[in-house]
Amino acid sequence: MNIYFSFKSWKKIITLLLTISFLTACESIEAGEINKSKQKIFIGDNYGQINNQGRLRTYYSYIPKSYNPNQPMPLVLVFHGDAGSGRSISDVTGFNNLAEQKGFIVVYPDGINQKWSLRSNSQGKVDDISFVSSLIDGLKQQVNIDSHKVYATGFSRGGILTQALACKLSDKIAAFASVAGSLPVRLKPNCQPETPISMMAINGTKDRDVLYEGDDRDRRGALVSISDMVGFWRSHDRCISSSASPLLPSTKVKATQYSNCIGNSEVLQLAVVDGGHFWPGGASTDASLNKFNAQLGLNASQTIWDFFQRHSLS
Known part of the structure; x- marks a missing residue:
């Protein structure tokens, strides 16, 4: 009698355990679907992640309202400066409104600890060039x-990253625009893109963070002067002529x-x-x-988007 009772009790316990395991499994599957759904793209604001x-x-x-999954749409990557974030640079630049008006997708990546690294992935360092490619x-x-x-495109350190991307990812990115940025001294000798580079540079002549005349070349993280940076890309592209651009009527902006x-x-x-060190026309x-x-x-x-529209990968 006791043995029979014990067997029935164990049978109930086993049944209960199986039921709990089944429910747990269902909850796990459901949780997986929820996590997966977070990666889905919706019209308007989205937050994503990638390993x-x-x-x-x-x-x-x-994602603008005009997005159609059956039709390819241009992509603009916008990189924040130090201590910034994807969301903060979106507020400054107003690219969301422009994306809605002109019909393109805009993505604002976040740097690790709100910074960008241009070094290779050695000794645990972050390689943001590889991150952008992925x-x-x-x-x-x-x-x-x-x-x-x-x-x-990018601002400040994000503009410097944009210059580095031009050196390394010309096979994936059709045109580049750096704002308050320049080309790192140490990167310049190794910057040898296999294709021509369409580059736009916007810099303040009295920028105290990214000096218009460039840094002392022995300084850590030194940047070349704006004239040297522009000359580098002109030389790479073998540009023959130059002219004052009629795009901008302002006497405070010299466009070449x-x-x-x-x-x-x-x-x-x-x-x-x-x-100075700012995004012209940006919110402040x-x-x-x-x-x-x-x-x-x-x-x-707007000027950057006009520039981008003139260029595409072959």
Whole structure:
């Protein structure tokens, strides 16, 4: 009798355990589907993540209402400066509104600890060039991106990263625009893209963070002067002629367009006279900067998009 009772008790216990295991498994499957659904792309704001070099990387993106999964759409990558984030640079640049008006996808990656690294992945260091390359590949799996029309722009350290991307990812990115950035001294000798590079550079002549005249070459993280940076890209593209660009009526902006370059490439330089370290036409809480912007009459984001539209990968 006791044995029979014991057997029935064990049978109930086993049945209960099986039921709990089944429910747990169902919950795990459901949780997996929820996590997977977080990676789905929706019209409007999106937050995504990607595993790269053993780290979980994040980004913010905006998909315009005109997006059609059956039609490829241009992609613009926007890189923040030090201490910034994808979301913060989106607020400054206003690229979301422009993406809605013009019909392109815009993605704002986040740097590790709000910074970008241009070094190779050695001794645990982050390689953000590799991250961007993987991000582009990953985005192409989620949304219908026009592979011929992927573009990169950035501010400050993000602008420096944009210059580095031009050196390394010319096979994936059609045109580049750096704002308040330049080419690192140590990177210049090793910057040998296999294709012509369409580069736009916007710099303030009185920028105290990215000096217009460049840094002492022995300084850590030194940048070349803006004239040397522009000259480097002109030389790489074998541009024959230069002319004052009629794109900008403002007397505070000196625009020089270098054309007749190989592969229909182009170098466009915008020098903001007496300008500092800022995104021209961008949102700011600084009243004096807003006043300067109003007098300047330059919308960097719109001008960059106009530049991008002229270029695509063959």
